[in-house]
Amino acid sequence: MVAASSDLLPHPLDPLSSAEIQSAIDLVKKAHGELFFNVVSLHEPRKVEMTKWLENPSASRPARIADVVVIVPGGKVYDGLVDLASGTITKWELLDGLQPIITMEELIAVEHVCRKDPKVIEQCELSGIAKEDMHKVYCDPWTIGYDEQHGNKVRLQQALMYYRPNVDDCQYQYPLDFCPIYDGAKKEIIFIDIPKVRRPLSKAQPINYHPAGVEKAGGYRDSLKPINITQPEGVSFNVTGREIEWQNWKFHIGFNYREGIVLNNITFNDKGNVRPLFYRLSLAEMVVPYGNPEHPHQRKHAFDLGEYGAGYMTNSLTLGCDCKGSIHYLDAEFPTRAGGIRTIKNAICIHEEDGGILFKHTDFRDESVIVTRARKLIVQQIFTAANYEYAIQWIFHQDGTIQPEIKLTGILNTYTMDPSEDTHGWGTQVYPGVNAHNHQHLFCLRIDANVDGPNNTIFMADAVASDAPVGSPENFYGNAFSAKRTKFSTVGESATDYNGATSRTWDICNTNKLHPYSGKPASYKLVSREVPRLLPKEGSLVWKRAGFARHAVHVTKYQDDQLWPAGRHVPQTSGEPSQGLPEWMSDGSESIDNTDIVLWHTFGVTHIPAPEDFPVMPVEPITLLLRPRNFFTNNPVMDVPPSFCSTPSQVAANGAGVTDATDKLSKLAFTNGNGCCANGTNGTNGTS
């Protein structure tokens, strides 16, 4: 079932509607004239107000407030708040030396300017591109990151340059060796970084993944038979506005320009008792540092969320393409730079998948058995950050587990190299003339925990051997081991790294709720195994700008508006001082024991490219789990109907009364004329 919100008013955490965005824009324009709108987004209600409303939705509803960031022609930047009900601008603040997020429109502008810039044309000619071929020159505009030569007073982009001999070619196979700097206010190229050693345009044959390219290389394989996934009775979830209910879960699906999907007020109905789990869950930031130390590659360390926005860059998804079965979509609405509305149709897809076996057990004595299949709910967005794509899946399991999963695909960022050149190990030649630099994708998961209530405590858990030596009375056979639990009392204590050897996890505990059997606190365990260290060194530019990535876990006391751990305005920050999380952690002395806390978890991959990743990269998944431990009285999924269940007494009674709900649509792969199973030993004849 889908339904509109039960009343006409939006849920307080619903994104601003197009009408609300337009209303905020109109108010601001009226007050301040023509502006460029970088952000018009929901200013989320203060938690104290929101909590009151959640407890009693008939009580006073949090106000709808627009968070507005504008650039005045000429370059001045203002942060504002607009109260939509009263139509008043409640805040209007000039920013100094801060650059707001780059919009798609700002990105798109750069290429056109580059193509016409005489100095860029000159560099293209030097690279071997004819002047009349400038329409074959492309650029991926990135924020400049931070470059001390240029500072942060002027709004800048760096243009990573490529040549595409044919409009349909993969863009990243002919990189150019120079890098123009674009001034967003002037709409001009103000500088070009030119390497000392020049590298002419590669003469390699093009390699392409589009149909013409594949046909040329031998054509498509025709060996795949269809797998159909259908849901004839529809889906198992209900949607009311942006609130979804599925298999005891209930949560609100927000979306903003910055983080994309935001999951709010996640609860689990535990046998009639609706238990809060997370107040807010999102991917809050990421950084992609590249490992080539040569200037200007140090500037390649994109904060894709803070600098470009996972919402702004999100794909419009297609039915029967990005996922299969019965799909529910949610659209996204954003301002255009000029003050109109941009709608991204199908920005979020929601669907179920069969999850394989949920649990199984056979009694070896009589082969009495239970097999129960699992179901997953997936809330997904996919965003394109220039060359890369990130498919962000929030996977909900019936057993109370939440599994954020990120699938990396798209195309490597590339730089040109002479065939004879040494990469010095900072990159890999993935195709003749194409150097794909080493990089990391480090994501920051923001966990605003609410495990059985707002007051939570984080423990670090390490599986360790007993200290007692082999042969001692306490550990005679040497096999003793247990979970060592370390409580984080203060913010400072919480800055911790992963330890694979001890299978380290971090437990979000409610120490006020002890399990009746285990005596341990109700908890959600963060199980995350892909947790590389930040490889840019301590004191480096990236280390300073991406303070959140210094450790796998940091914990802070909840504060309204502390949402984005690299800071609110990320482009061109110098990291001196570090914005966001390091600021909020302050001297580390604040208590985080049994209070409203936020856990910031940085995880990801270190990617040393290989030719298999080029010219387009097969999906590389990264995943982690938030698992209930000592939270439920016992296994919470025993009431999921089994596919098959026979008990010993039913086996003894020759199968009378067994539960048989096996999937009758499943078939043997191969059958002979009599419909009988034909495996290798009794199959049909003939070679395949």
Added chain:
Amino acid sequence: MVAASSDLLPHPLDPLSSAEIQSAIDLVKKAHGELFFNVVSLHEPRKVEMTKWLENPSASRPARIADVVVIVPGGKVYDGLVDLASGTITKWELLDGLQPIITMEELIAVEHVCRKDPKVIEQCELSGIAKEDMHKVYCDPWTIGYDEQHGNKVRLQQALMYYRPNVDDCQYQYPLDFCPIYDGAKKEIIFIDIPKVRRPLSKAQPINYHPAGVEKAGGYRDSLKPINITQPEGVSFNVTGREIEWQNWKFHIGFNYREGIVLNNITFNDKGNVRPLFYRLSLAEMVVPYGNPEHPHQRKHAFDLGEYGAGYMTNSLTLGCDCKGSIHYLDAEFPTRAGGIRTIKNAICIHEEDGGILFKHTDFRDESVIVTRARKLIVQQIFTAANYEYAIQWIFHQDGTIQPEIKLTGILNTYTMDPSEDTHGWGTQVYPGVNAHNHQHLFCLRIDANVDGPNNTIFMADAVASDAPVGSPENFYGNAFSAKRTKFSTVGESATDYNGATSRTWDICNTNKLHPYSGKPASYKLVSREVPRLLPKEGSLVWKRAGFARHAVHVTKYQDDQLWPAGRHVPQTSGEPSQGLPEWMSDGSESIDNTDIVLWHTFGVTHIPAPEDFPVMPVEPITLLLRPRNFFTNNPVMDVPPSFCSTPSQVAANGAGVTDATDKLSKLAFTNGNGCCANGTNGTNGTS
């Protein structure tokens, strides 16, 4: 297509057929009289012979030889080999102090003896069980592991005792506190371990996952709508005998009593060039040490493969139950102890699954896009090791990745506790009176590598920051990082642990085959992130017996018959000296550089139980990847037909000529009367 082998002879790596097993048994019986047959299994061809045959199948075929292990009534154990073609016993060797694998029949026998043993009955009465209720007493018979009080001359099992008030109850909720020791030759209980502090039978209410139990607790949920998975045109793989071809892969699926599935001669057809990858791949051993140091719990450290056999314990799978879609099954055939044949129908299932997105890229300029969906092939078995189940999936991806995945489910091993008792952290009270001890599941993956030929070399790869400090000319901005590669020249150097901080991987390289672009050797990378240390301490009983688990990786030079890293006969080994891998590693001086090598990888989980795991455990998956790196010239899946592809020129031409093969069966989850999408903002009215 399925077909019988192209000739009437079995593939040299096919498991022995029932006829072959029977023939070996008859020959042995004729020569040696009545015996108990513990093993009659394929003695695998010597690699040198097998390689010759693979190169030229019309050349002389390796002989079919049966590997036979018998117990003579009275207890003597013999290892034998039987040449099936000539009908001769070519080896017959008396073993001293070695106990062969325990069969299901040996396991089943113990409970019946326990129920009638007066001393066991006495202990049951002391626990509070009436004499006439002995049919409600059950035991899980385990090998004794190793107990220095009993040594290894006598074939022993320990009986972990439970009370089931009702025949259909979950067995593990009323554990008993004593442990009888069973002599397999005498068929008697010869000893009972009785704890100093007695714990009477728990009086807790039963908790059950069977239908009657669920109905009593409120009944099944009715909120799940079906998801149908159908393959109307059949499967995309071909099977000839036990050889399978799918999406450029080809391999032979073996199966034995010990390891279960064995994958032989795995090759990948790289544009017509059939390239060898792995000569043999299997899960070769596992150990499950428990962490409670109190006697006799140190004996709980099951080697499920070496002591019981993943083949012997494998489940007979059910169509539409253990997997969905179009399934191909293979049966397994084993000897019975008395010398008959036991067939396990559907011991292996083979099926395909949709694999989500294979790759995707959108050009942000014009939204030209390609989306290609992935397919997976899964070869699966599920085995029941008393309380636990292990679903072993060998997942093949189109991009050349092999992903072994193990799903743990079933029931925790439990011991009784008084409600007032302290677990001392060695376990968790998961239900009143039920103490589930901490444990590890450590699996050993045996990788007999053949990456582009038999001569391979292992490198350890660590992602590390440059040594050059921030501000130095070589690393001015501090962002330099690369993969540090450490070659293993000798067996001794190869014993290495996981390092999460450096995202450590191990690369199986063919240093004789350098990639034309990257200049790096053709390789398969072992990406494994769940690699806890062995927690039983150095010098402990488990450390001595499970030598393979001391490090995440060991590499040895290939030797025929070095298959199982805890040794050929595991029950009751003392670990003095350590059998198997430590033996084969010898002094560590052997060269493993550019030669035929085997990589032994130990991975798994440390499990600190929680009440959510009881009375039956939702699946906990563990996975790892073997990924081609610098192996293919470029992305090997570009020729998989896309679901949707539009190029910039097609977008410019308003979509003319785009490839649109999106799945037309996918549907919107919710539609209004006009068939139009109804999301929260324009949906049908009414609450859900």
